[in-house]
């Protein structure tokens with residue numbers, strides 16, 4: 036195993052830790068925000084629904100879920116097809132980074148806050164994400180490649196987002212996380228011969244945590260109508276919808292061997308996940324992307340090609356590589372703008388946003 040030096044302690048970190056510490060356009064990010072502004076939220080306008088959700092989180096329905104049982108059959112890492120192994124590890128590391136990113140942000144909010152409602156919520160969400168990240172790391176540990184989470188906390192770059200951008204981005208990543216996990220789970224439930232790793236068996240109850248976290252952000256957005264109804268914020272919501280959705284599609288298409296082994300057609304899977312997320316997001320967003328517009332799929336193909344060329348040019352290096360990367364970057368920007376400009380559909384947002392997981 037290659038090792039890179041840990042800058043702080045000169046201790047070697049393994050490849051998965053180094054991989055998780057990278058922050059490219061496609062990697063899950065770590066966030067920081069204006070915690071004081073977040074702490075000033077008053078949940079009074081959504082009090083009844085808020086208390087119900089918090090009571091549900093407090094009851095901790097998944098308390099004993101994230102433990103290995105006899106259903107956990109250890110995968111044969113040594114004899115796995117190398118391409119599949121690489122992509123499965125990449126999937127696990129990327130999922131771990133996303134889970135841990137939530138944990139870090141939520142824990143920090145809990146630590147810095149004084150608002151009892153906000154602190155209680157973020158405490159429960161940090162608890163859940165720590166379990167999720169820990170469970171994935173146990174799976175990586177079995178393969179001898181656990182991520183050093185302490186190192187990651189220090190080494191990874193943090194992206195600053197204003198609280199409203201945290202709401203849009205985190206709401207969407209929680210709901211898309213739910214949609215991804217439940218879609219994989221239902222597919223494997225119907226096609227158990229493709230169970231390439233036992234962790235997928237845990238996804239059904241797991242995704243309910245993500246669903247609840249998304250509910251919390253929906254309620255937070257409901258505390259202030261401007262957050263979702265003003266002209267400018269609608270443009271921002273549109274931006275986050277396009278960014279979160281398109282990044283997911285580009286990322287998934289980079290793992291053909293993984294999806295093949297799962298018996299999953301990537302285009303079908305992405306369509307399913309986006310349809311579910313889009314349907315759910317009607318609970319709070321006044322607009323949604325027109326996923327049936329042929330320009331959407333065409334734009335995604337262009338974006339994917341441009342991002343692929345960018346990565347290829349970057350690995351080539353030198354002046355030619357730089358020119359190639361710049362040209363492909365411009366094409367990616369244009370493709371993204373094309374996706375953004377597709378006319379959106381309007382939603383009549385319900386008074387009470389609360390939903391239960393239904394897939």
Ligand SMILES: [Fe+2]
Pocket residue numbers: 134137163164167244245
């Ligand atoms: Fe999670």
Ligand SMILES: [Fe+2]
Pocket residue numbers: 137164209212244245248
């Ligand atoms: Fe979550």
